[in-house]
Amino acid sequence: MSKVAIIGGGIIGVATAYELAKLGEEVILFEKNYFGSGSTFRCATGIRAQFTDEANIRLMKYAVERWEKLEEELGFDINFRQTGYLFLATSEEEIEAFKNNIRLQNKFGVPTRLIDMDEAKEIVPILNTEPFLAGAWNPKDGKANPFKTLFAYLFRAKELGVDAREHTEVVGFEHEGDVITAVKFRSNGKVESVKVDAVLNAANAWAPLINEMAGLKRDLVPITAYKHQLVKTEPLERGQAEPLVCPPSWDDAYIIQDGEDGGIICGAGIEHRAKSLDDYEPTYDFLRGVLRYATMIAPPLRYAHIVRQWAGFYAKTPDKNPAIGKLLDNFYIAAGFSGHGFMMAPAVAQAMAELIAKGRSKVPLDWEWYDPYRFGRGELRSSAFQIG
Numbered sequence: 001m002s003k004v005a006i007i008g009g010g011i012i013g014v015a016t017a018y019e020l021a022k023l024g025e026e027v028i029l030f031e032k033n034y035f036g037s038g039s040t041f042r043c044a045t046g047i048r049a050q051f052t053d054e055a056n057i058r059l060m061k062y063a064v065e066r067w068e069k070l071e072e073e074l075g076f077d078i079n080f081r082q083t084g085y086l087f088l089a090t091s092e093e094e095i096e097a098f099k100n101n102i103r104l105q106n107k108f109g110v111p112t113r114l115i116d117m118d119e120a121k122e123i124v125p126i127l128n129t130e131p132f133l134a135g136a137w138n139p140k141d142g143k144a145n146p147f148k149t150l151f152a153y154l155f156r157a158k159e160l161g162v163d164a165r166e167h168t169e170v171v172g173f174e175h176e177g178d179v180i181t182a183v184k185f186r187s188n189g190k191v192e193s194v195k196v197d198a199v200l201n202a203a204n205a206w207a208p209l210i211n212e213m214a215g216l217k218r219d220l221v222p223i224t225a226y227k228h229q230l231v232k233t234e235p236l237e238r239g240q241a242e243p244l245v246c247p248p249s250w251d252d253a254y255i256i257q258d259g260e261d262g263g264i265i266c267g268a269g270i271e272h273r274a275k276s277l278d279d280y281e282p283t284y285d286f287l288r289g290v291l292r293y294a295t296m297i298a299p300p301l302r303y304a305h306i307v308r309q310w311a312g313f314y315a316k317t318p319d320k321n322p323a324i325g326k327l328l329d330n331f332y333i334a335a336g337f338s339g340h341g342f343m344m345a346p347a348v349a350q351a352m353a354e355l356i357a358k359g360r361s362k363v364p365l366d367w368e369w370y371d372p373y374r375f376g377r378g379e380l381r382s383s384a385f386q387i388g
């Protein structure tokens with residue numbers, strides 16, 4: 001048994017702590033704020049396998065299979081529901097692009113199909129069908145509650161012996177050559193250190209700072225925080241817009257009915273580079289822009305009250321694919337998840353835990369695709385299909 005330190009108590013860090021503990025490893029998990037306080041509790045709940053490249057489709061196909069069994073495995077309600085994702089085309093060229101994506105997704109067992117607007121209207125009763133020509137529909141995509149999911153993983157991780165520390169910030173490392181031997185952390189104003197055998201950087205938007213502490217260049221894995229926002233309406237009658245509905249050509253705007261209270265969550269790719277890593281202030285231009293799109297997608301939303309607006313980060317690499325793998329002998333990274341870290345977590349956490357504990361994994365994760373050293377080599381992947 002070795003002792004693994006995980007830095008970052010978002011969904012990736014917490015789920016990996018659970019997976020490592022399941023494999024019998026000793027784990028100490030550090031979160032500088034409260035668990036979920038980074039991007040995880042700010043996300044739009046969406047889970048999809050409708051990507052446009054083989055690596056992300058295969059990873060998410062596997063992740064969805066894990067999501068399907070997660071409630072049973074963790075023994076808690078996480079409100080995972082397969083209510084689908086519906087992408088909407090506004091031009092013939094876009095329909096052709098949808099067809100190509102569908103062919104690729106079907107090749108790897110993802111059952112997406114092209115549907116007409118009559119069927120789309122049956123699936124989303126408040127949809128304005130007029131601007132759209134066709135939809136790409138995968139009923140197996142879905143959503144889950146990020147709060148319940150993180151706490152379910154955390155509860156089981158602690159039960160398996162994970163030492164999970166909130167309000168405890170990692171501030172540095174001790175090294176012998178390239179090997180990290182101890183993690184230095186600050187809690188209640190006091191700095192202490194703990195001996196470890198391996199370290200996982202799961203700090204997402206903050207990951208470059210952790211890499212720097214490990215003696216690497218800050219931009220070795222270039223991750224930039226972009227402010228992404230959401231707006232939520234008052235609860236609507238269930239079944240109005242259960243799937244995530246997105247016309248990608250409208251600034252990737254989307255709506256999705258919250259699985260818990262039925263409010264409509266509205267997002268869009270109206271993004272700003274975050275001014276700092278605590279720049280969470282919602283903006284009026286987003287509110288105006290997103291509501292314009294949301295009410296064009298679903299006109300009855302004009303009459304719904306807005307109850308909340310909030311902001312978080314898409315931690316983006318230049319190709320919008322995360323960096324997952326080994327950086328040094330005993331230093332690993334899983335960070336830079338753009339808008340996809342919540343949905344990918346069950347698969348990535350398992351893969352990462354198996355890599356750290358056994359040196360290999362049975363998860364269909366294409367390590368070369370997500371190689372954290374690819375940026376330095378100038379080997380960008382095709383851009384991961386990001387929405388919102």
Ligand code: FAD
Nearest residue numbers: 008010011012032038039040044046170204312341342343
């Ligand atoms: P985070 O949740 O950001 O956790 C990283 C943690 O590291 C933070 O809690 C931070 O405090 C901690 N940390 C940093 N430095 C230190 C340190 N020195 N010591 C200790 N702890 C430290 N994804 C989806 O899959 N589906 C969606 O529908 C979706 N919608 C989104 C909508 C919005 C508006 C936003 C902002 C994001 C959305 N995402 C979505 C993206 C998703 O939220 C993230 O990809 C995911 O939460 C990343 O999880 P994480 O664990 O990597 O990072």
